[in-house]
Amino acid sequence: MFKHYRELQDVVSLMVYCTSDKSFLLLKETSGEYWIPSIKSEKNSWKMSAHKLLFELFGMESGAQLSPLRVNKVWLPAHPAPCVYHAVYKLTIRADAKKRLKVKPSVRFRLQWVGEAELGRLQAHCALRSPELLLLATMFTGEPLKEADLADLDKGQLIEVGEESVLVGAEETGGAGGASGAASAAPSAQLLAAANYTKEDQMRLFREFVTMNFPALYMSQHVFSQLMLDIGWHRTVCSNLFRAADVSNRGGLSFQELVLWSAATEPVTQHSGLPAEIRCRYIFRYYDGDRDQKLQQVEVKELVAAARATRQLSTDALSVVRDVDLCYKQLGLQANSPLPLAEFLRAVRELRLRGTSSLLRAPRSLLGYVIDLQERDCMAKAASVKSATHFEPEGEVRPSKAKVEKLEARDSASWRRGGGGGGGGRQYALASCVVRLERDAPPAVLRLDCFEEEAVSASTIKLLSLSSTSLEVLAADSSPAETLAAVHYFASDINTTKLVKPAYTWAQPSELASLGAALLKLSESVQAICAAEPRLLRLDSPIYAIGDLHGNLPALLAMEARLWPAGAALLPAGLLFLGDFVDRGAWGVELLAYLLAAKLQRPHALHLVRGNHETRDIQTMFTFYTECTTKFGEVEGVKIWNAINNVFDVLPLAAVVDEKVFCCHGGIPPPWVCPRVSAILRVPVPLPRPAAQSHMAWELLWNDPVKANKITASLAMELSANEGFAVNARRGTGHVFDQRALDRFLATNELTHVVRAHELHQNGFMCNLRGKLISVFSSSRYCGGDNDSGVVLLQAGKLRLIRLSD
Structure with a gap:
């Protein structure tokens, strides 16, 4: 009924009951859920609005008398109105009045008369918008409520949903009072503290909860499932998620139930102590399909298989059965018997069942998603106000005082970041x-x-x-400088009386071993630097953006010779490498030695963004793992490979240059995963398993722009139905996106272009989607081909494309 929180207002509903056949008039909404006919209140008069709704349904000749059935008062934090009301009126009619429905045909077919027994069946199938419909029905007829699961619903005629009854006490959340205070707090407060939820965070969630559900007081399975889809869960698990979250089994979630569920499934919530037990109860409910407080054998096996998967262990049937049998034996349970909740909790507590700490973790933070939605809503409101006042028919257009202050604040922030030009706030010091x-x-x-x-x-x-x-980092005898010298030595063709060595070879095995030792030290140092960087970098021009290299050291050194001949440390511009440093090429180890050494020399001007090949699973499928073990041996090679991948696990995922150009490896993420680019800042660090830990990160690594000549009728329909996104069939993961998706992404984030890598192009680059998306590929002669190497220079408001040929 309401799209934005600021639009909330009083609502009036009619509970119409036919005494002849004991049926209620319900409206089947477009979502397939049933609700009572409702209307937004007009002129602050509930009764007038109720009569207007009555007229729309039956006409004035009905002559029926309306009387109030129930009034809900709902608190609204940070809203122009302190509260909003839902007034429900009741109306009793006879069978002949049913024929008087005079609404439009498009609505008439959605109005249905539902008997009392059918109402219960709809509730059992989660087809009611809110379980309070059953309560309203019993209040109307005066019959007792049969469903035991709804016994906790307030049966009064005036219901007040206030701050005190909604939020967990602020003094018990957000870590206040230290560890001892958290330990003595109520279980719900301890869970919120483990998720770092503050009172303000709860209020943010409550505003979104009211917007999505009002005038209903509870969240239905349909609304909940849509919310879970928006944060990256798969549709196939949404019913299980709802069953886990619906701890009262009433078929609808209260706000407190939603916020506790959100805290329990946060990616960062600590899995220890009482919060861990609460999380385990949710996990148990997720797998308890029949809600009998016991897991049947098939459910236990599903749980154990999922737990093994989180530990990157095999999930074949034999391994799973072996783990289940061992767990039952240690617990003293009979084989193949159901597993009660108490025994499950004991198994976790006694470490008989491992891997539960990674189960039921949301693909992205629900709180972070809500914050991004509300930020986007605020910016959209500001933009609409701006567009409404931007043009005037005549005369000079003068910016408002508020706009001037906003621009001045932005300019001031830009100067503090160092993006300004010729004076201002940057402080200079003499280099030593x-x-x-x-x-x-x-x-x-x-x-x-x-x-x-x-x-x-x-x-x-x-x-x-x-x-x-x-x-320490630039002198000839420093570790980074020595590593760079070693890489140049490796690439040199030497033919002297003392040494003969072809290019791209080592003269002695000890030289390669020394490089391996240097890689271990460099990886440790650069890992600490990159872990401290934000997941979304904010950079200033001038800067070179460089695409896939794939172990092509000659291509990197060719760039050096032409673009930074004195070395990356002395280049006046910045360097932004957009991922895929390894695999397929023969010199991934040496190329990474160069990049890590250069990063250590110039950490604030040379930036490494993660690509889809900076993941362990991909490297074992391709060549980098084999390259490490071949060059350094099975033991030392695996050690070096892991050290390098520890760096990859903490690399940033994207960058924004001059607040206008978005840069990443793959492509833009869907809006239901990333409403605004600021959401990228909340991707967890480290990220060893991006596919499982962050749906957003996975999209940034894998997505592609759609090819115009590849759009079939079915693909066009999928793009149209999913805001310009469709399944990336060519790669088997991620999405493709079209012009509409890119335009929406740029407009939402106030950007002008996207620069990305990820795809081979003969000239080294390609301008896609009306020139708003630039794809750059920097590995020349890729896999034996004859393509050129591409580089993009971002400078003075221009995207300058550079093509390097051998």
Whole structure:
């Protein structure tokens, strides 16, 4: 009934009962759920609105008398109105009045007379918009409520849903009072504290809850399932999720039940102590298909298989049965008997059943999703106000004071980030080293030691006695510089009296072993740097964006020779590598040694974004794992491979340059997964299993723009039905997206272009979707082909495409 929280207002409904056949008039909504006829209240008069609705249904000649049945008062935090009301009126009619329905045919066929027994069956099949319909029916007829599961519903005529009855006490949430305070708090408060939910977070969720459900007080399975789909759950599990969340078995969730469910399934909620027990109860309900508080053997096996999968163990039938039998034996239970809840909790507590800590984890945070929705709603409202006042018929258009203040704040923030041009807030300091450039020698970094002491301040003289970070990472004898020198040596063709070595070979096995040792140290250092970076980088131009390299060291060194001949550390522009550093090419190890060393030398200007090949499963399918074990041996090779992948697990997933150009490896994510790009900031770190841990990350790694010549009729229908997204059949995972999806993504996030990698192009780049999406591929002569290497320079508001040919 309401799309936005700010639109909420009083609602009036009619509960119409026919005494002849004991049936109620219900409206079948487009979702397939049943509800009573309702209307938004007009002119602050409930009775007038009720009579208007009555007239629309039966006409004035009905002459029926309306009387109030129930009034719900619902608190509205951060809303122009302090509360909103739902007034339900009752009306009794005879059988002949049924024929007087005079509504439009499009609505008439959705109006149905439902008997009391049928009402119960609809509830059992989760076909009612809210279980309170059953309560209203019993209040109308005066008969006792038969369903035991609805006994906790308030049966009063005036119901008040206020802050005190909705939110868990603020003093018990958000970690207040320290660990001892959390331990002594109520179980629900401990769970919210484990999820880091504050009172403000609960209020955000409550606003969304009311928007989705009002005038109903409970969330139906249909609304809940749609919400779960929006945060990345698969449709096939939504009924199981609802069963787990509906702890009261009433067929509808109260707000407290939803917020506790959300906290329990948060990706970051700690799985220990009482919160872990609460999570395990939800897990048990998820697999308890018949809600009998016992898991049958087939359900136990499903649970054990899922737990094994989270630990990356085999889920074949024999392994699962072996684990189940061992667990039953340790618990002292008879084989093939049902597993009661108490025994399940004991099995987890005594570590007889492992892997539950990763079960029932939402693909993305529900709270984060709601925050993004509300931010987008606020921005859309601001944009509509802006568009309504932007044009004037005559005269000069002057920005409002609020707009001027907003622009000034944005400009100030840009200066603080260092995106400004010629003055302002950036503070300068004298570097403590000097770079010496010679024609036929590599750059040399020297300590600053040539100035007149009498001509400078004491603070400048003090530089001489301070340690220099630049010298530590740029000097010729520093570890990063030595690694870069080793990579250049490896790529050089040497033919002297002392040494003969073809290009891209090592002269001695010890040289390769030294590189392996350096990789371990570099990986450890760069892992700490990247883990501290946000998942969505905010960068300033000028910057080079570089696409897939796939172990192609010659292509990388060719870029160096032409774009940063003095070395990446001395390049005035930044470097942004868009993933897929390894696999398929022969020199992934050496290429990564270069990138990690350069990152350590210049951590704030050289950036590494994760690609789909920066995952362990993909590397074992392709070549990088084999490359590591072949070059370094089975033991040391696996150690180096794991160290490198630990870096990949913490790499950022995307970047925004100058607040206008979005950069990632694959493509834009669907809006139901990522309403705004700020949602990327909440992807967990580290991310060793992106497919299981973050649906959003997986979309960023795998998605592609749709090819115009590949759009069939069925694909066009799928794109139209899913906001411009469709299943990526070519890759077998992720999505493809069309022009409409890209335009919506750019408009929502106030962007102008997307730069991505992920696809081979003969010229090294391709302009897709009306030039708003640039695909760049930087591995020249890929897999024996003859393609060029592409680079995109983002500078001064331009996307400059560079094509490097051998």
